[in-house]
Amino acid sequence: MWDGGDAYERYVGRWSRPVAVEFLRWLDVPPGRSWLDVGCGTGALTETVLAHAGPSSVVGVDPSAAFLELARQRVSGATFEVGSAVDLGERQADVVVSGLVLTFVPDVARAVAEFARVGSYVGSYLWDYTSGMQMMRLFWDAARDVDPAAAAQDEGPRFADVSDPEALHGFWAGAGLSDVAVTGIVVPTVFRDFADFWEPFEGGIGPAPAYAATLPVEQRDAIRDLLRSRLPAEGPISLTARAWAVRGSR
Template sequence: MWALGDAYERYVGRWSRPVAAEFLRRLDVPPGRTWLDVGCGTGALTEAVLAHAHPAAVVGVDPSEGFLEVARARVPDARFAVGDATDLGGRNADVVVSGLVLTFVPDAAAAVGEFARAAPYVGSYLWDYTSGMQMMRLFWDAATDVDPAAAAHDEGRRFSTVSGAEPLRALWTGAGLRDVEVTGIVVPTVFRDFADFWEPFLGGTGAAPAYAATLPPEQLNAVRDLLRSRLPEQGPIELTAKAWAVRGAR
């Protein structure tokens, strides 16, 4: 599991951390509140809540016992439990947050309904897979140029009904939440060189690396070479990643 946690960290964990910090700054929740981090994974957002929001307590919930094992070791000041976004086991908190999760939940509306049941204040963020999350957009565009069948795996297409300003607003208002605000958070993603950009796609964790792992070597190398031709020859490679952030109150 450490290998999996490390692969996730190198792929997007390192870029989701600054998004989590900015997301919490905009949520602006007073100190002393109780928090639930749904789909906490290896604990990136849980850790950010402890670092930036001065909570009374934080509980992280995730269906993956393996990710939770990493989270427990990495964030000892939080508590963690196995659970699903659509059934939080009757847990309650002052705030429910969820980072980069709703696109993976088959019934996102049921999940947001459960968030609104569990807490009076609900916030979440997702990558802008269609364009603003540039490293993923570049990957899928190159992969589809090499292998048109890659389009079926492209997160920009698969997740467009959930990750976007209007879909998120509709999910939040549909769950009865009010004062709904959707904003974009853009963070720099600066890669030392091409290897620093490319190698995390070979780690197997995440949708694009999982797809890459299915490619025969000649196709994988063709995707790599196409990407290399589309990026600066010399490092650093300066890209940005955009996430959609949403919040609302019951």
């Protein structure tokens, strides 16, 4: 599901960059700190840290070698390594961040505890899958209308226990972090036309595209056509995406 960096960029990577900028502005970390980006993917957050946070150093870790290959091509000034926070020593960085990661780890409480072990200041953000990430919500609503079995794959219900402000606050407090705060970040997601909106869902990267790839052509086309009928017929398609951001310190 996460093997193609270019497909990921077309799907949600391009929208994660403006979220990362607002996230760092909200974190308000002084310059000169060492940073660790856990689950760095194609390097969107790592690149933003380099551009906006004045770090002394930045390390990005991710289990996907394919994503890291693309990150190395696109981002200079950072070190990228295959791995996760579990592989790192205590207090290895001043700041530990993660972007769009926590919904895909099997044990969120343990992951946040590892973040807190490795760094002194911990922040993260993830999409509001229940309603705030409009492109995904539109897709799953159409998919469920065409294929009732899509309900089992719908990211809204699946990630509701993580993609929630109160839940995020609880994970951070439970890891022993203090001064915990949660906020919403909303960014525009403007697609040139319907093709720009739909084509990423055919890339197979991420839960919705991976689900679409399993369908017979007839069902996939039916979802596409239903979405086309629900979106503007011509010109740009202007939507928004909301992410929940959380921070805390030791």
